[in-house]
Amino acid sequence: MTHSEERxxxxxxxxxxxxxxxxxxxxxxVWTGWLTGPAVYVVIAAAxxxxxxxxxxxxxHINLKSTPGENLFFLCFAAVLLFIMVGGSLWIMFDLHHxxx
Numbered sequence: 292m293t294h295s296e297e298r299x300x301x302x303x304x305x306x307x308x309x310x311x312x313x314x315x316x317x318x319x320x321v322w323t324g325w326l327t328g329p330a331v332y333v334v335i336a337a338a339x340x341x342x343x344x345x346x347x348x349x350x351x352h353i354n355l356k357s358t359p360g361e362n363l364f365f366l367c368f369a370a371v372l373l374f375i376m377v378g379g380s381l382w383i384m385f386d387l388h389h390x391x392x
Contacts, residue, residue: 306349
């Protein structure tokens with residue numbers, strides 16, 4: 292295995308480990324009940340945003356050294372997806388809450 296292949300493999304394994312940890316943290320906090328109310332929502336949201344960044348850097352290899360136009364496109368695409376998912380989820384939850392009251 293060449294040095295370049297080892298570096299790529301190390302990058303993927305680091306990204307995988309970070310993704311697992313960022314997934315496990317919210318699960319553990321909710322399962323054990325260490326945090327409740329708004330605090331747990333903030334931790335879940337923060338872990339989700341950090342995990343998106345981990346995926347962009349470690350798996351999609353988006354960094355400041357490659358073409359700025361491509362990076363901007365991918366970051367805007369990720370932001371639009373996040374806006375659609377988070378905004379749509381909040382819209383549905385608030386609408387359901389309004390209908391249940």
